[in-house]
Amino acid sequence: MITIAMVTGFILILMGLYGALTNPNILRMIVSFTIANTGVNIVLVAVGYIQGRTAPILDEAVPVAEAAARIIDPTPQALVLTAIVIGLGVTTLMLTYAYKLYEMKGTLNIAKFSELKW
């Protein structure tokens, strides 16, 4: 279970980075970055998983007294929630800058933006 999630996450990270590094189109790069972001989140959640335990929510199934023995680690989940939200903010900013770049040059091909190239 953990292995599946982690392998998926790592593969998504590699796929995302490959896409971001090889695609010339800025929009595709942004999509690739979000894929890599998802991969990181999956790996982080998988780290907090403990075999045979359940979600960190107390109810009839998980009484307070047994909580420490029945639930998975809640800390990575809180972290990933933050990471998802920040990731969304970063994606929005990237899209906004992509729009401004398109407005300026009329193209989204990264090869055409050579001002800072050395």
Add this chain to the structure above:
Amino acid sequence: MIKRALVLLFLFALGTLFVELLLNYTPDTELNQTGRYYAEHSAQDIGTANITTAIIVTYRGLDTLGEVTVLFLTAAIVGVLLGRGNHKGKSLQRKLPPSGELLTTGSYLLVPLILLLGAYVFINGHLTPGGGFQGGAIIASAILLMLLTDPLRHFSHSLIAAVESISGLFFIGIGVLGIFYAGGFLDNRLLPLGELGALFSAGVIPIIYSFIGLKVGAEFSSMLVNLSETEDT
């Protein structure tokens, strides 16, 4: 060609690193110290059924404030970058094909339901999986559906800004009240903790999370509206 080879080399190195990590990873069989503390104490100290919510809103409430600030900054930057020079006169004049019967009727049916689900998710954030951020995102998805149905629809920027600032103010105000009437900034014991699992429990967490939900929903909506009001050049 060389560039692609370099990329592949880099990814190969990274992949080897990941494989190494994966092979040497031994999953926990016990909660670590932090997790154990949260599992044992959050029910009595915070009174939330959802322990993740207790961490996000109270134990690490300051971080959540930072997170909300980052979102606010993003929304503000998007507004500044896209809002400039985009006046009513020249923009929003393009002709669009009608959006179709299915989408229009579907959105009339779905938008109220989606808004209701969003409100449910953030009000019950301390009991069920969910919370302010998720609820806010769901609310913004209703706005997105409305924008898909009618891309020229005008949303009031001042209303969105008012919702956002008022909920932000209340969020911080409740946090500051915690300094005077409870244990510290963003302490949830301003109100009685109540019974574990009840809707009105966990002190001020449902209130704080509702304000976070409104704020996040308003921020996401303002980003969506700003992005949709851009024009093809």
